[in-house]
Amino acid sequence: MNSFAEVIDALGGPVKFGAAVGVPDSHARTMKARNSIPAEYWPTVVSEAEKLGVEAITYESLAVMFARSRGKLPSPEAA
Template sequence: MRSDPQIQSVMDLFEALGGTSAVARLLGVGQSTASEMKRRGSIPSEYWVGLVQKAHEAQIVGVTYEVLAFVHAAAKGKLPGGVEAERAAS
């Protein structure tokens, strides 16, 4: 099982999952689609269920719905006050 990375961004998420090609395979999309997600810093929510499930099956720790929600809210500057500090302490 891989160690739990501190995932703070979609870029970190891609790294934890093994890169763009690995994310494309996990999601069942083309490499260009995964590349565009990485470039935009956003994974559409319709992929979240499959992503969390596939990460769990691959024993990749730290890929949860909470993490996905956090990285997307953070990228848009939409985190409520105290959330970053609370997450950093956990």
């Protein structure tokens, strides 16, 4: 899992993701388009991933995605 957009898809797409984290699906679509999930949603995202058995979504993986999005780590393609 290399992007926040992939996280949203792994949790069922914008509609299911939005319902899980408590935002309208229009906002979830915006998060996906921006490839960004604000940190205040991470606890719910990790909890939902655990419920669905999506082992690749962890606090660490979200933090790495965030750091890459800010240019603090190389992208997986560059590694």
